Amino acid sequence: TARDLGAFPKPRRILLLVNPNGGVGKAKRISDTVVKPMLQHSGLTVKEQYTEYGRHAVDIAAKVDLDEIDSLVVVSGDGVLHEVINGLLSRPNWDRARKTSIGIVPAGSGNAIAASLGTINSFVATLTVIRGETSKLDIFSLSQLNKPRIYSMLSFGWGMMADADIESDKYRWLGPLRFDVAGFIRLVRLRRYPGKVYILPPKYEQQTPSTNEQLTPPQSPNAREPESRFKHLLDSKIKELPTPWSLIPNMPYYSMLLLLNCPNMGETIFFSNTVRFNDGIMRLWYSCETRFMKIFMPFVFDQQNGKMVERGLMQDLECGGILIVPGVEGKPDEPSTHKIIDPDSVTSQSAKAQNIYQKPGLFDVDGEVMPTARTLIEIHPSLMNILVP
Ligand code: ADP
Numbered sequence: 001t002a003r004d005l006g007a008f009p010k011p012r013r014i015l016l017l018v019n020p021n022g023g024v025g026k027a028k029r030i031s032d033t034v035v036k037p038m039l040q041h042s043g044l045t046v047k048e049q050y051t052e053y054g055r056h057a058v059d060i061a062a063k064v065d066l067d068e069i070d071s072l073v074v075v076s077g078d079g080v081l082h083e084v085i086n087g088l089l090s091r092p093n094w095d096r097a098r099k100t101s102i103g104i105v106p107a108g109s110g111n112a113i114a115a116s117l118g119t120i121n122s123f124v125a126t127l128t129v130i131r132g133e134t135s136k137l138d139i140f141s142l143s144q145l146n147k148p149r150i151y152s153m154l155s156f157g158w159g160m161m162a163d164a165d166i167e168s169d170k171y172r173w174l175g176p177l178r179f180d181v182a183g184f185i186r187l188v189r190l191r192r193y194p195g196k197v198y199i200l201p202p203k204y205e206q207q208t209p210s211t212n213e214q215l216t217p218p219q220s221p222n223a224r225e226p227e228s229r230f231k232h233l234l235d236s237k238i239k240e241l242p243t244p245w246s247l248i249p250n251m252p253y254y255s256m257l258l259l260l261n262c263p264n265m266g267e268t269i270f271f272s273n274t275v276r277f278n279d280g281i282m283r284l285w286y287s288c289e290t291r292f293m294k295i296f297m298p299f300v301f302d303q304q305n306g307k308m309v310e311r312g313l314m315q316d317l318e319c320g321g322i323l324i325v326p327g328v329e330g331k332p333d334e335p336s337t338h339k340i341i342d343p344d345s346v347t348s349q350s351a352k353a354q355n356i357y358q359k360p361g362l363f364d365v366d367g368e369v370m371p372t373a374r375t376l377i378e379i380h381p382s383l384m385n386i387l388v389p
């Protein structure tokens with residue numbers, strides 16, 4: 001046929017990963033009634049696989065034959081896309097795997113990536129897969145001592161919003177509303193999270209001629225994973241970080257801290273329109289505000305107009321790296337700080353007087369919990385490719 005003679009390009013091969021339990025269980029139906037028919041009618045080669053257990057998508061992406069597929073598309077929420085990224089980047093041939101385009105047809109309850117792309121509608125999302133156009137996608141990595149690195153395309157949170165996000169799992173049956181319900185409860189019962197946060201300026205290589213050899217280790221093209229330039233900072237003996245790292249306003253505690261790689265944090269949370277997922281920087285927002293009305297108002301009125309940051313609730317920083325040292329005031333990184341602190345034993349009289357709890361809090365990466373411990377976050381600009389409308 002003409003196709004065999006090379007007159008037409010070979011049809012693109014799509015592997016669909018469908019989470020039958022995603023969201024409120026609608027992923028299977030969307031795949032059967034929208035995604036598969038549309039892709040097949042467009043002449044694409046489609047294979048479908050259901051995820052059968054939590055983190056199955058990590059295993060699939062880590063083992064799939066990259067010569068057999070052109071795109072990995074999830075029909076689910078952000079959780080399964082997060083797993084696909086981690087599976088691809090865990091491979092010995094990660095440098096090849098990262099070029100496989102990834103895509104999402106939203107069918108979960110957390111659909112921040114699709115909301116950011118404007119593809120919340122499953123027909124539009126499927127047309128995006130058919131079109132095949134891709135954009136670079138920045139990824140950030142999270143490292144903790146003696147733990148495998150975690151990769152994220154979406155968000156890292158600590159404090160009020162992180163606790164709410166994780167606690168929202170209890171209200172999964174509510175669909176996307178689960179985030180609002182959990183958020184409200186967490187706002188009413190506001191906490192303080194003690195710790196220190198250091199940041200590296202964005203694109204620091206160009207701005208600051210490095211006087212510190214340690215900061216620029218040699219490139220190693222055959223590394224088993226995207227390399228870390230700062231892993232040595234995970235050593236808890238390092239108390240003062242070398243320039244160009246700096247401690248952000250020396251606060252003993254935060255009420256919330258959020259790192260975001262795309263404008264939407266969820267289907268109904270349009271956080272800020274200054275974020276791009278391919279600008280090579282991360283935006284960090286943090287607040288030390290614990291007065292109920294100060295936090296409550298922006299959350300109620302500004303969460304869907306991208307103005308929450310503009311209104312000054314949170315400070316906005318651009319950065320190329322972040323080191324978070326959670327812990328009790330004056331005692332960062334002590335083992336005891338990783339335990340839940342009994343609110344009655346809180347030393348700060350003002351916190352007690354205001355009835356505010358101090359907690360180490362949860363670390364939330366793309367909706368999953370990671371241990372609250374000294375954590376290095378680095379950006380890997382344009383590491384992956386994502387299908388875009
Ligand atoms: P949602 O947006 O509703 O959270 P996700 O796509 O993020 O949907 O998936 C939620 C979780 O479901 C992920 O952590 C994933 O590992 C898990 N998962 C995937 N397939 C299954 C399965 N067959 N059974 C149970 N859990 C699963």
Ligand code: MG
Nearest residue numbers: 077079110367
């Ligand atoms: Mg999820």
